Amino acid sequence: xxxxxxxxxxxxxxxxxxxxxxxxxxxxxxxxxxxxxxxxxxxxxxxxxxxxxxxxxxxxxxxxxxxxxxxxxxxxxxxxxxxxxxxxxxxxxxxxxxxxxxxxxxxxxxxxxxxxxxxxxxxxxxxxxxxxxxxxxxxxxxxxxxxxxxxxxxxxxxxxxxxxxxxxxxxxxxxxxxxxxxxxxxxxxxxxxxxxxxxxxxxxxxxxxxxxxxx
Amino acid sequence: xxxxxxxxxxxxxxxxxxxxxxxxxxxxxxxxxxxxxxxxxxxxxxxxxxxxxxxxxxxxxxxxxxxxxxxxxxxxxxxx
Numbered sequence: 001x002x003x004x005x006x007x008x009x010x011x012x013x014x015x016x017x018x019x020x021x022x023x024x025x026x027x028x029x030x031x032x033x034x035x036x037x038x039x040x041x042x043x044x045x046x047x048x049x050x051x052x053x054x055x056x057x058x059x060x061x062x063x064x065x066x067x068x069x070x071x072x073x074x075x076x077x078x079x080x081x082x083x084x085x086x087x088x089x090x091x092x093x094x095x096x097x098x099x100x101x102x103x104x105x106x107x108x109x110x111x112x113x114x115x116x117x118x119x120x121x122x123x124x125x126x127x128x129x130x131x132x133x134x135x136x137x138x139x140x141x142x143x144x145x146x147x148x149x150x151x152x153x154x155x156x157x158x159x160x161x162x163x164x165x166x167x168x169x170x171x172x173x174x175x176x177x178x179x180x181x182x183x184x185x186x187x188x189x190x191x192x193x194x195x196x197x198x199x200x201x202x203x204x205x206x207x208x209x210x211x212x213x214x215x
Numbered sequence: 216x217x218x219x220x221x222x223x224x225x226x227x228x229x230x231x232x233x234x235x236x237x238x239x240x241x242x243x244x245x246x247x248x249x250x251x252x253x254x255x256x257x258x259x260x261x262x263x264x265x266x267x268x269x270x271x272x273x274x275x276x277x278x279x280x281x282x283x284x285x286x287x288x289x290x291x292x293x294x295x
Contacts, residue, residue, distance in 0.1 A: 013244075124240065164274060165277075168274065173225075177271055178241070180273060
């Protein structure tokens with residue numbers, strides 16, 4: 001398997017995501033995944049497009065994003081709706097705000113598989129190991145252990161839940177709130193299609209009163 | 216507990232963080248916020264306030280459910 005890992009570092013937030021991505025890079029190297037690292041100055045659109053054009057199986061991006069783009073070192077999009085064809089029929093794993101909302105759906109329409117978040121991602125500095133575990137666990141389940149997309153997503157959400165409860169036990173309630181929000185916002189297309197995810201949200205809302213009623 | 220009371224409780228925890236861990240930061244997208252800044256944002260940022268309240272309630276419900284299930288399994292009470 002060939003992979004590209006993109007990790008800019010330029011503001012107060014990205015040094016943390018840069019460090020989170022180091023674990024993923026280490027796992028890739030240990031697992032024999034041929035990984036090209038595009039870090040800091042290399043994490044720009046031209047380099048990303050150049051490496052993607054060579055043909056890879058897996059695209060990893062750890063940094064900022066928005067609904068339609070993944071952002072690079074120059075704070076410009078490395079991937080957006082105009083060049084996301086490059087991710088067609090590939091696996092994409094991101095830690096970035098919002099990108100599963102439109103960009104991920106577009107990649108999925110092009111037969112790509114996309115792991116990302118539909119809301120703003122948040123974390124707190126009093127629980128960095130826990131947030132690192134939550135952001136990286138899906139990668140381990142899917143690409144290191146080779147589990148299916150559906151199982152990897154289910155297991156990742158269970159991990160977020162376990163970590164959120166653990167943070168409450170540790171008295172880090174605000175971190176737990178962020179952990180739970182990230183959990184709800186996590187998407188994996190093809191584990192679920194974007195349409196199924198929307199249905200899932202409605203079902204979750206219907207489920208909540210049933211639980212309360214039983215108590 | 217009303218929404219206002221819950222928000223006050225959340226702010227209490229943030230005040231405690233500001234007092235005991237001044238280096239604490241919330242990374243919210245591209246922003247890095249101190250506990251004091253989060254308290255101020257909660258007053259004016261409706262979306263953030265809604266997220267924090269929704270997730271706090273959801274967490275409380277899930278922890279209650281988890282506790283109930285543990286009690287049942289510990290006491291051998293059959294599940295209904």
